[in-house]
Amino acid sequence: xxxxxxxxxxxxxxxxxxxxxxxCNECGSxxxxxISETGVLSLKPAESVGEDWGE
Amino acid sequence: xxxxxSMVYDLVRLEEKAIIEAAKKRSEIEFKTxxxxxxxxxLLDGSNANSTFGNVVLQRCASYFRNLHLTAVLEGYGLKVxxxxxxxxxxxxxxxxxxxxxxxxxxxxxxxxxxxxxxxLRALEELGYPAIIKPTIGSWGRLVACLNDTDAAKSxxxxxxxxxxxxxxxxxxxxxxxxPRDIRAVVVGxxxxxxxxxxxxxxxxxxNTARGxxxxxxxxxxxxxxxxxxxTRPFGRGIYGVDLMESENQGLVVHEVNNTTEFKNVLAQSQxxxxxLIIDFLVDEAKAS
Numbered sequence: 001x002x003x004x005x006x007x008x009x010x011x012x013x014x015x016x017x018x019x020x021x022x023x024c025n026e027c028g029s030x031x032x033x034x035i036s037e038t039g040v041l042s043l044k045p046a047e048s049v050g051e052d053w054g055e
Numbered sequence: 056x057x058x059x060x061s062m063v064y065d066l067v068r069l070e071e072k073a074i075i076e077a078a079k080k081r082s083e084i085e086f087k088t089x090x091x092x093x094x095x096x097x098l099l100d101g102s103n104a105n106s107t108f109g110n111v112v113l114q115r116c117a118s119y120f121r122n123l124h125l126t127a128v129l130e131g132y133g134l135k136v137x138x139x140x141x142x143x144x145x146x147x148x149x150x151x152x153x154x155x156x157x158x159x160x161x162x163x164x165x166x167x168x169x170x171x172x173x174x175x176l177r178a179l180e181e182l183g184y185p186a187i188i189k190p191t192i193g194s195w196g197r198l199v200a201c202l203n204d205t206d207a208a209k210s211x212x213x214x215x216x217x218x219x220x221x222x223x224x225x226x227x228x229x230x231x232x233x234x235p236r237d238i239r240a241v242v243v244g245x246x247x248x249x250x251x252x253x254x255x256x257x258x259x260x261x262x263n264t265a266r267g268x269x270x271x272x273x274x275x276x277x278x279x280x281x282x283x284x285x286x287t288r289p290f291g292r293g294i295y296g297v298d299l300m301e302s303e304n305q306g307l308v309v310h311e312v313n314n315t316t317e318f319k320n321v322l323a324q325s326q327x328x329x330x331x332l333i334i335d336f337l338v339d340e341a342k343a344s
Contacts, residue, residue, distance in 0.1 A: 017072065017088075018067075018088075019064065019066070020067040021067065021068075047065070050118050051197070052120050052121075052192070053117045053118055053119070053194065054117065054194015054195045055296060055317050
């Protein structure tokens with residue numbers, strides 16, 4: 001897959017699951033992995049850290 | 056009979072991935088996952104809730120407000136949510152949390168509350184400097200500040216006065232004299248299952264590992280186990296991260312009980328199968344529901 005920002009290759013782990021965050025090693029951008037019901041992988045921009053995120 | 060259990064989330068962190076892996080190993084449960092960002096609800100019709108989510112839902116949303124409102128809806132539909140709405144509300148608000156701990160006689164740092172700058176400054180004089188100011192709702196050490204003197208307090212409070220009204224609720228706490236570390240313990244149901252020291256390493260007085268603190272395994276003593284169970288009891292049976300400090304004057308004090316706890320550092324240091332124990336807990340809850 002290619003980074004949506006710099007087009008560098010992003011290696012997606014074999015055990016990756018829908019919604020997992022992947023990061024581009026070249027430019028550091030983070031993306032959310034989208035896996036469709038038919039298994040097609042795509043990337044979408046990850047949510048930025050919210051003010052209410054935490055535990 | 057197969058039990059239906061699900062997990063709602065908004066981020067797939069190491070914790071969520073480990074829980075999914077642990078669930079896959081269990082043949083007695085059908086485990087589904089739902090990204091809360093893709094969900095929507097008819098608040099007046101929950102007739103499909105049970106067939107969709109199953110009997111028990113593990114709440115793992117990192118966004119506090121998403122977590123709270125989603126739990127309210129699922130619980131409103133009659134589903135068992137871990138942790139439940141009451142727990143999410145109370146643990147998520149430091150004032151409610153402190154009152155619950157105090158009522159249960161759990162040792163906790165001296166804390167004062169004020170709603171205006173002048174009242175906050177008077178409260179701080181009584182508390183003594185240095186003191187800590189924390190937002191009533193918030194995580195990862197955000198907007199937590201150490202107030203070394205009146206000038207620092209005035210500066211921080213003046214800033215807060217310009218912010219959303221929630222930040223005008225001044226939660227002020229003594230700065231506990233302690234070693235440069237605190238303790239994070241994980242409680243699952245009726246057991247304290249693992250614990251770590253969180254050690255300040257970056258010159259930051261805060262020990263949050265989200266702030267760069269280092270983690271080290273801590274064997275669970277009888278005292279730690281008992282105190283953690285006492286600290287979580289007021290919030291109801293569930294899964295919690297309990298934060299404690301070793302006060303020079305008071306011994307162990309509980310300063311926070313966390314809902315939807317993160318446990319990646321505890322998992323790495325303790326080698327305890329926390330995800331497996333969480334699945335065990337969900338199975339028990341499903342059997343009881």
